[in-house]
């Protein structure tokens with residue numbers, strides 16, 4: 001049992017993606033990148049509703065996570081919703097090679113927990129087609145800002161280093177959205193093209 005299995009046994013409350021944000025994001029993707037995306041992988045899906053949100057919009061969804069407990073709980077929710085267009089895969093994103101070529105790759109609140117970020121980013125890049133998009137949502141922290149515990153700097157990645165690293169693997173990296181939470185928590189959505 002890994003650390004995340006223990007966390008998921010206590011049914012943590014992670015927010016689903018905001019529906020307004022999601023519909024604006026999809027509109028942007030359809031207008032600028034891919035007019036009819038149909039497939040999505042959710043990297044580190046946990047027990048979140050995200051896979052369900054996309055499946056209910058008609059996407060074929062694959063969720064990947066390395067917590068058995070999360071995947072069992074998520075499968076239960078999927079069964080309750082009677083959704084047939086979701087596949088769950090148990091895998092460690094530090095070494096699992098993605099075998100699909102999805103239109104959208106989503107990674108929400110997971111990047112900070114990935115030890116092998118180079119492998120992870122190369123893996124994402126390798127599975128992308130020309131008109132795929134990688135949506136990377138992560139808390140970030142900025143140089144020169146003094147954070148306190150309530151700002152949760154422990155689950156944030158350095159903004160400058162992250163932008164630099166992601167840019168080194170992809171041709172186009174846009175900062176699409178900031179979501180300011182709490183005192184100084186800053187959740188950035190990077191919209192990344194191959």
Ligand SMILES: C[S@@+](CC[C@H](N)C(=O)[O-])C[C@H]1O[C@@H](n2cnc3c(N)ncnc32)[C@H](O)[C@@H]1O
Nearest residue numbers: 004014044045046048065066067092093108113
């Ligand atoms: C904070 S939760 C976010 C879950 C979900 N994306 C959401 O938005 O609710 C982090 C997730 O990343 C998963 N995770 C962390 N490290 C991982 C790894 N190396 N491989 C696969 N999943 C991982 C955890 O099991 C957990 O489900």
